[in-house]
Amino acid sequence: MEGDTPTPLSVALVSMPWPIVNRPSLQLATLKSYVEEKSTRKVDCFHPYLHLAKAIGIDTYARIARSGWAGEALFAPLLFPEMKSQANQLFRQSFARKDPAIGDFEELVEQVEKSVSLWLAATDIASYHLLGLSVCFFQLLPSLYLAAKIKEKHPFLPIVFGGSSCAGKVGASLFESFPQIDYLISGEGEEALLHLCRHLAGHEKSLQRNILSRQPLVKPDTQIPRVNLNDLPYPNFSPYFQEIRKLFANQIFIPMLPLEFSRGCWWNRCSFCNLNLQWPDYRFKSGDRMLAETVYLAKTHACLQFAFADNALPPQEADRFFTSIAATGMDFDFFAEMRVISAQPQLELYSRGGLRTVQIGIEALSSSLLSRMSKGTTVMDNIAAMKLADSCSMHLEGNLIIEFPGTTTEEIAETLTNLDFVLPFAPLQAAAFFLGYGAPICESPKNFSIQAIRPHSKNKKLFPEKILRGLTLINNSYLGDRMRQRKLWQPVAEKLSAFQHFHKERKNKAKHPLHYRDGTSFLIISQEQISGSVLLHRLRGISREIYLFCAIPQRISEILRVFPTIAAPALDNFLNEMTGKRLMFREGSRILSLAIRYHHPYAKV
Ligand code: SF4
Structure with a gap:
């Protein structure tokens, strides 16, 4: 443990809307325990999304959180008043047909503003020496807004951004465009945050290359060393539980705790995927370490529901983990994302260990499409995996990517034919293709009938044009065959919704179709x-x-x-x-x- 400043430097870490209410921030919990173990610094974690959920109602919050874009739209007029009418349009569009009675946009914006102001008034911001915002899916505008509000009253409090939405060029463009960000960490946070704390405390003159700062510092060539996941302290979720108890005193809340088995993806080749920007190399914990962590968290917080945050579980260590966790005699309920599994004994083993819900990367039911997506699977692998999940009584959440650029009429016909074979299995959800910044597809767009990469039309409704021009964002659109694809995929989208209707309305759900x-x-x-x-x-x-x-x-x-x-x-x-x-x-x-x-x-x- 290193030495400290005469006045210990204390850090506030904040997670803004729109994470799921019954899930604490894994990022905050991991950073808190790491920095506190490695130094004498105090790290306090805050979850203002819980306060907003209380203000607008848990149900309304959950519906907005599920839509993603609607949540960003509610913060847009607070940052850019001139975007109010377009953000309102985006908000309405996000619920069109599906969820018409969500509430009035302007009233909700007022409630959001009030909730953030009340949280700020109740928090002793001045007592901190550094405030960090963890920015992941659909937390960008809420985080920018909070940072701007804090700067109004506390202009000298350093603010650092980090998280999956701040990696590489995306983070650099945010840093260039928004003066309320003083530092930005691109990539893994633990060592970088510790290093930044040392720098602010005067123990380090320079800053590592993946920490952007406003000062013209000499940046050493070395990268911050990557942590060994097996050596990480267990995440500390206590602040979340304290906030939940205070805010929802009369409700019984049994959260679903996030777990992290690995960083990155052992496959890391899918042409549409940008989920691994933050983690250029693949690392995982051992099954034994994961077991010890899970049992510790379950007993400490009296929780049995866990969600793995991994992009894809590490296969061999997952085998060890589920074998051992089944022997604990505890009735766990896990959610995990994984690549297709074809071995029945393996999935049965996972099921005995408590894996109840799986998101398997199905993505397509046409072999040539799967090959252009570089999935490394065939239609047969996908259908066998869907059958296997049902055989093991696991709930399968699978997506079919629709409107994939360059899809041919033959591939649509093949998809429609193959869909008929999967009617009896858990229905797939249509996931409209979006061009993710950093996905391999962006490296060779012409191979996918993409002529030019453009800002996503939804981002045009959130950011003023002059700001958007300077931004590199995660969600993008493209110039190419979009309209043609929308038309081509229409029958697939219709078939998918007919299948969902069939499964929802079936009378005798106890029997498999x-x-x-x-x-x-x-x-x-x-x-x-x-x-x-x-x-x-x-x-x-x-x-x-x-x-x-x-x-x-x-x-x-x-x-x-x-x-x-x-x-x-x-x-x-x-x-x-x-x-x-x-x-x-x-x-x-x-x-x-x-x-x-x-x-x-x-x-x-
Ligand atoms: S889509 Fe999933 S399996 Fe494919 S590279 Fe991304 S994380 Fe890995």
Whole structure:
């Protein structure tokens, strides 16, 4: 632990709207525990989003937070009064059709302003020597607004920005455009924040290269060393719990705590993805460390619901983690994002450990599109993963990227055909393509029919033109085939919403829409149609055996090897019949049975 100034330097870290109310900021909790462990500095964390949720109501807050852009729009007129009418338009658009009764824009802007003023009045800002804002998804305008308000009263209090929305050129352009930011950390925060504290306390003359500052300092060539995730102290969520108890004293709140298993992504190749800008290298904790941290947090805060903040779980360490956590006897409920998993025993293991909800990167149901997206998966992999999640009683949250630039009519036709095979599985959500700054696609735009990169039309409704011109932002738009893509993808969007409607309205949700019961010499398959009617199919003898053999994707040559009594033409006829009825899916020489085995709704997986 280093020496300190005569007056210890204290730091305030702030997370502005719009994170989910029942989730504390992982960034704040991680930075607090790191800086306090490595120095004698005091770090206080604040979550003004809780105050705003209390002011406008938790339900209204949640609906605005879900929409993303609407939240930014509410802060735009407070920073740029001339943008009021356009921001109002964007706010309305964000709820059009889906959520018409959200409330009056101007009244909400007033409530936002009042909530921030009350929070400022109740917080002893003058007692801090540095104030940091963690800026992640849709927290940009709220953070800029708070920083500007603080500067009005405390012009000499240094303000530092950091977080996923401040990496690389994006952060540099924010720093250039907004004088309320004194320092900006690009990339990993722990060592950088510690270093900045030392600098402000007079212990360091220079600043590392990834800390932008207004002073003309000589920047050493060395980068700030990256932390070893296994050596990090556990995140400290106590300030969030204190605020929750104070603000919602009469409500029982059992938050979902964020966990961090890894930084970056072990795949890191998807052409549309810019999620790893902040983490150029991939690192992860060991399964044992993750286990100890999770059990500690669960017992300290009496919580069992956890969400991994990772872009993709680290596969081998995740195996170790879920094996050990299952042995604790605690009824955990985890959410995680991961790449497709094709091994049933692995997903069953995760399910026994408490993984209840998974977001699997499906993205497309056309093999050529998947290859242009550099997903490293095929349609067969995706459909097998969707089936597997249902078989393990896991809730799958999967997206299909629509309006992907350069999509051909053949790829749309392939997507529509393949969608019919996934009707029985958890429905996919349409995610409209956006051009993320730093995504590989930006490096070779012409390969994707992109002629020029432009500011996103929604950002034009938030920032005055002269400011927007100088900004590099995370969300962008492009000049190319956008209108054509919108038209082409319309039938896919319609089919996806029809599928969601089917799953929402099904009467007997306890039974999977496509399941089988095994009679050991025969199978009965029950297949619910989109109309609600149910078709029954019976397979006997070798047909049953082949159907069960193809519970995971199998090559036709392998089926012929395992079942030598069946001739190739007869097998082909059988498989054609099965795929024609959408009981099996075929891609090239691989085939998969789609029905999952019936489990009683109360049976444990
Ligand atoms: S989309 Fe997911 S899997 Fe692909 S590179 Fe990004 S984080 Fe990794």
